[in-house]
Amino acid sequence: MTEQQQLSQIYLDANATTPVLPAAAQAALATMQTQFGNPSSSHITGLQAKQIMEQTRSKARKVIGASSGQVIFTSGATEGIQTAILSALYQAKQSYNSNKKPCILYGATEHKAVPESLKHWNHILDIHSEIKAIPVDKDGMLDLDFIAKEVSNALMICTMAVNNETGAEQDLSKLETVIRSNNPNTYWMVDCVQALGKVELKIANTSIDYAPFSGHKLYAMKGIGFVYIREKAPFTPFIAGGGQESGLRSGTENLPGLASLNVIFDELIGQGRGVFATKETLCDYRDQIAKALTTAFPTIVFNNNFACSVPTTLNFAIPGFSAKEILDLFDAANIRVSSGSACSSKVTGSFVLDAMGLPQTQSEAAIRLSFGPAATQAEIDAACERIAYCARALGHSCLVNMNDLDNKSKLDGLVQFKVGGSCCWLFVDSESKEAVIIEPLAELTQRLLTVLECQGLKLRAVIDTHGHADHASARTQLLNDELKTQKTDHLGWPAQCNVVTVDMLTLPFIDVGKFALVKIATPGHTQDSISLALCHKAELKAGKFNSLYTFCGDLILMGTLGRTNFESSDASQMYQSLQLLSGLLEQDSLLCPSHDYNNEFVTTLNAETQRNQLLADVVSVRIPVADFMKKKAKLDSHIHDQANQEIMCGALTSCSQNHSFLELNNDALQAHLDDTKDVQLIDIREPHEYALNHAQQFDKNVPLTRLANFIGLQRLNKNQPLVLVCRSGSRSSVAAQTLVRLGFEHVAHLKGGYALAQ
Structure with missing residues (x-):
């Protein structure tokens, strides 16, 4: 694979292992x-x-x-x-x-x-x-x-x-x-x-x-x-x-x-070539790196007290970013750091920082940067320069607001954010620069505000699909001055809106540039549950309901249905809502739920009815409402909420299917390209990673956060041969699984990703 740019490796993970002198x-x-x-x-x-x-x-x-x-x-x-x-x-x-x-x-x-x-x-x-x-x-x-x-x-x-x-x-x-x-x-x-x-x-x-x-x-x-x-x-x-x-x-x-x-x-013992620096020099190196990190990421929090630590280790967290995001960012810049201990890299938080009583957010976002006594001033200078380079790269994704960057990744369409199993959706019409946020999460407040400012977007609405039991909405924190004066209901839907009649249904909608966001009452999971369908405004006004994306809350979840055992739930209403929504939507219209517990991103009615028999029976009217209520109660009985854990908004089922797709190693990639006509090569890392370093032939960037948008654009062309690549092959594998589940026929990914291809 030919690299767009060759960045020399800067190794800052000496506590895991060191190169041999x-x-x-x-x-x-x-x-x-x-x-x-x-x-x-x-x-x-x-x-x-x-x-x-x-x-x-x-x-x-x-x-x-x-x-x-x-x-x-x-x-x-x-x-x-x-x-x-x-x-x-x-x-x-x-x-x-x-x-x-x-x-x-x-x-x-x-x-x-x-x-x-x-x-x-x-x-x-x-x-x-x-x-x-x-x-x-x-x-x-x-x-x-x-x-x-x-x-x-x-x-x-x-x-x-x-x-x-x-x-x-x-x-x-x-x-x-x-x-x-x-x-x-x-x-x-x-x-x-x-x-x-x-x-x-x-x-x-x-x-x-x-x-x-x-x-x-x-x-x-x-x-x-x-x-x-x-x-x-x-x-x-x-x-x-x-x-x-x-x-x-x-x-x-x-x-x-x-x-x-x-x-x-x-x-x-002083009988070698003198390649090990003194403690004073190592302390100076640490101070230089700490200054570079603080300049690049002003909100950084250091998890270790330098006064009682050896000078070769820095442990830090950057508020608003997960450890994986920073690890991926640094890796794309060819800086090697680790998230906590290399021997426990699969653990989501650091047991060391937990034992020290640090907040969970710091523990889960912890990055360990370590160098050895053979480090040189030239290496430290290069590291500091590259750290600044990383911060600027985040501006490409508008994760930090760098107004002096001309080549920001332009948002157009749907972006998905996740915190745990919860989803938040941002839709942008780039032509009008209007945007709407659906299911706002408190943990993402600053990130969303930064994106809005960085992209120069006008926020049209911030809406929840229902009152959430598992988290508090961040809707009010995101409202601009104009929206604060707007009268809305408790979910954020404006009191003043347009209406349209489709199939004898009177549906309210709001404008988002050339699109219309349509409100559909779909109670069941809760009494106040709604679904929001994004349609082309011109088609909608002409009486044609063709939803590009339907934000269905917890009505339909990937592999299951939303729970109906809350005090405000009603299984019989869910039955009616499922039939209403299935009557409005096409089988391959994308559903964007409030939760994604298995990293499946989005789904469709067609994909869900193939693996969820209860949903299939409701959609085809093969089951009366009374029987649905009994089966739904049995399904909900599998939900066991536990203290200090995320409240599950649907019963996790074992109906998820593993779909096959082609795994290519680096040697097989070229042969596949030679043998496959019109193959599209897609780098699915985030824009800041892509901007830092990517192979030239992977000339299309579809980040996982925008995978739903890509699927929506490609849903009428599922025969297109695709090859996906990421840093390690993990994200590309997950994305390939989603694409195949949704009916894409010729999907491959590069096993091992860039890590094994260089």
Whole structure:
């Protein structure tokens, strides 16, 4: 794929992993080529290999300040954690003699490898101790009073030196004082993975029993790490076998990994090439990046306190943007950051920030930006410049208002916004610059206001389709001065409007440029439920009802029907409303519900009647109203609202269908283009991502937020061959699924997206 512009990669995700330092890579390669011996062999090649291993072990001791105790090489931090926990708990089980039920303590913000390992070995060793999380304050510092109260009965306590998400640095001296003054015999493990190269460690001067480390977090190869075990601390081999590592850890040693680690240790003890910056320089780098972020995104909120964090980690949220939106934005600009921990990237919020008591909005929108001690001023300068570039790119989508941008993505037609399972719709007639907002959501207020101002739109109305039980309407916050003086009902429909008669129905409508928004009373889900149909005004006045988009509220949802078990619901009225709406609409007219729980965007009567038998029976009048009410009550009985969770406005059913479409890898793409006539190549990322970087042959941008509009425009041409692409293949797959469900016949997507095509 030919790129529109080649942006060099700026890697700012060092807490996840780092590139291998060139000198470390060379050392590993040389070891594989010329010093490849087995350290357990007695011949010269084996002795040379053993020398590399022992040199590395000696340097490891210097780096962490461990003049005594064991340094055992491992495959990485996770193995070191297992070794420490198994060793401590196995011994604790043998020696514990208190009448109290023992506990195991760990910091609430520990890497998941720690609590999950504690649970595992607690069960395997048949200890069944209570595992307790130590609370933290707003800066991520451990609660010393809690430790003092609980540690006397603890078999083991696990803390970390530096947090992987926030960079919060614990005061190990204070921790040691409170632990040992209340329990001198408990076993103490400190996760030092993120501390290596960032914090001065003098482990021999502490009573830390176990400390795992990892090489790939500090420019060494993946697959190499080590664990420190204090002298006289209990030890049980995690891996048994050939007796390598003096019988402490079996398995042939990873000599190339050790050689790479050896180079890193040289840098840390001042015997290398001096590529690691001082702490003062790293603090200056952090300040420069923080300033660039603040300038680019003035509303930014930093989630970590720089005063008690290592300088190489910044954790932030940008109000009004999800973590995924910022991650996608930065990725399009070839900046690599992460949303929270790379090991928990599928989690919607950060458990670390939750434990710190930060608001949910900050936790769910958290971005972690991290660099390593080998960062250079040139790299930081480039990062700051690219961050500013990202902010300007948002102006293309009018997500920030940059009036000096001439090439904004012009809105024309329907835009869909989502918060959780709730939908909000913005329709724009670009010719008149008139707009209407349907189902306004409070979380989107600022974004919608920014879009309206950025695009220079005149807002004609802000309307809800019914009184929502799951959220408060943001209608009043969006009204301009003119609309504030307009008389409306409680849903926002204006008292003064035009009317038209269609099929003996008198329907009110309001103008939106050359379009008309028609109000249709469709009670059932609630007494006040309405549907809003967008039609061409000229056709409507001529007596032709042809809805382009019908905003049906919670009357019809994707795969189900809106619930009718609220106090204001009436299933018999829903029955009548379904028949009314189906009589007005064409089978392929787009339905735009208030909720989209399964990421299906929009639907049609045809698509819904194919998978929803109850709806099909109502539309075809195969079921009387009494039977509908019984079946509807049974359907609603599957809804179970839970405290602190989104109220479901319809029963989720298992009737969703998986539709097949063509998945292309990068090699198969060109062949498909050669073999398929008139194929249309569509980049479905958002306009700001597309503006930053896209392949030239994907010359059409249809963002997911405008997929409904594209479907509406293409609904009469479903034979058009389409190939969709996005950053990773995830969004293009979802979009392809929707298109095929709605009857598009020749849909393909690029598996792996741009990520695997470059």
